[in-house]
Amino acid sequence: MSAMKEFTKGLWKENPVLVLLLGMCPTLGVTSSATNGLGMGVATMFVLLGSNVVVSAIRNIVPKKIRIPVYIVIIATFVTIIDLAMQAYAPASLYNALGIFIPLIVVNCVVLGRAEAFASKNGVGKSVLDALGMGLGFTLALVALGGTREFIGSGSLFQIKMIPAWKIDFMLPTSAPGAFIILGLFLAGMNALNIRKARKEGKNYKPASMDCSTCNICDIGEEK
């Protein structure tokens, strides 16, 4: 794969949220508004970038037996750094809204998944591109989801009322069940677009599911 592809694959083809369905906990938890989605996305992107760089830099000296604990320590370090930095410099309202989900980036599968599946096998440069692409894809998915939920819920975007006459909030989209429903519609839309594109090219599109032929998070699929 060329360098450009390492970057762009995270945006659409291997979008961590909409295709790989990773990191569902923050995805469903914090995307009640576009601002929260953006904050979470950028925070995760920073962690992803840091952990990918370090993991790929030390990939040849880490003993294989303890690589996972080492990755977790590295990821946890970056998460704590961003947690402290956000407490100090981010707007209080954003930090309060993201709350518990910031420390939980440690267990976000996107971050550990990229460390294990990509950064531990590729050079620093490629890993940076991979982290940026995946992080941006994660951020875009979260902003889209958050923006949709916020707009359907209260007619506003980024906390700015787009329809001033909209007075009473519609609570379903901004609550947890609404998150599942809207994420489901997003996935359906994504599949519909991909099927249409494949048909135009005369190919048969198989929706990405959790089978190993479309997922490269672990290397079980490759061994087959």
Next chain:
Amino acid sequence: MSEQKINIPMLGIFLGAVAAVSAGLLSGVQSLTAPQIEANKQAAANAAMMQVLPEYDNDPGSESHVFQSADGWDVTYFTARKNGAIVGYAGKVVTPEGFPDGDGNITLMVGLKPDGSIGTVLVTASSETPGLGTAITDRKQQKTIVDLLGGGEELQGLVPNRYLDWYTGRTAGEERWGITKDGEEVNGKTGATITSSAVCGGVHAVSRTAVEHLETLSKGAE
């Protein structure tokens, strides 16, 4: 290096080294950000105080009293002075009776006149259902696209909230207020009874405790 002999002490040392490096890094970041985090917390507390108190020129945070209310909650009072004379108190209480199920915390900041009667009530933290419970606790003004394009009025001061403004001017007696419909005025909302009564209890505790300890409060800290 897949089939090399497992050297367990070596693994332990490696993991320890990684942890040590990250611990060192974190303590550096922590000492860098700690002053700013502390300042932010102070600023957040002061911002709420400024909104419920009249104009003052001292530092209310430095002159505070803690009393226990009848319900056993700690109420913290901050004294605001102008030119040395007391212009009001800000009472802060955390009531544990909020939503959900009457055991969520609601943090209230209540402005009091020097005689212990209630000025402005502000909810600084709660875990209410958006749209239902927050109708009682929120004083947020939402910016609209019209404001952004320059058509709206400039937003200033606190947004009126009829559930919170109900308390203004009242002084707590022995008993709590009920969730009442008092002519045109209301302090409770159907469908959000828990929140309504929790806020009511919190405001009552602040005002009642202040009245009971008014003498100590008015003397100020030595």
